[in-house]
Amino acid sequence: MPSKRRSSKRPYGQPHQDLDVERLAGSVGARREIGPRGEEYKVAVPRPSDRTYLCPGCSQEIDGATQHLVAWPADGLFGADAAAATRRHWHTHCWNTYGRTRG
Numbered sequence: 001m002p003s004k005r006r007s008s009k010r011p012y013g014q015p016h017q018d019l020d021v022e023r024l025a026g027s028v029g030a031r032r033e034i035g036p037r038g039e040e041y042k043v044a045v046p047r048p049s050d051r052t053y054l055c056p057g058c059s060q061e062i063d064g065a066t067q068h069l070v071a072w073p074a075d076g077l078f079g080a081d082a083a084a085a086t087r088r089h090w091h092t093h094c095w096n097t098y099g100r101t102r103g
Helices: 004-008 021-026 080-085 092-097
Strands: 031-034 040-044 052-054 061-063 069-073 088-090
Touching: 052 088, 069 080, 069 092, 088 092
Parallel strands: none
Antiparallel strands: 031 040, 040 069, 052 061, 069 088
């Protein structure tokens, strides 16, 4: 059975659209936060979409229309573009509690 996601791919022969790091970081109001393992991350609230994402904290789906967070390393070893390409969508609760211990 063919995947439903095929229709979302770019047309054959069309160039890949470059990731605009400045737009990603600036227009969505990204802020810097300390992540679950002590690294610095940029965190933003994305606009609603019709896509579905997988939360790395709980491995459950996030409906794009549900308010959630997007996080990516603030400083990547291979630069800002590579760091932004590793961004992940998190449930707000999962981001706030993942890997953090209560003391």
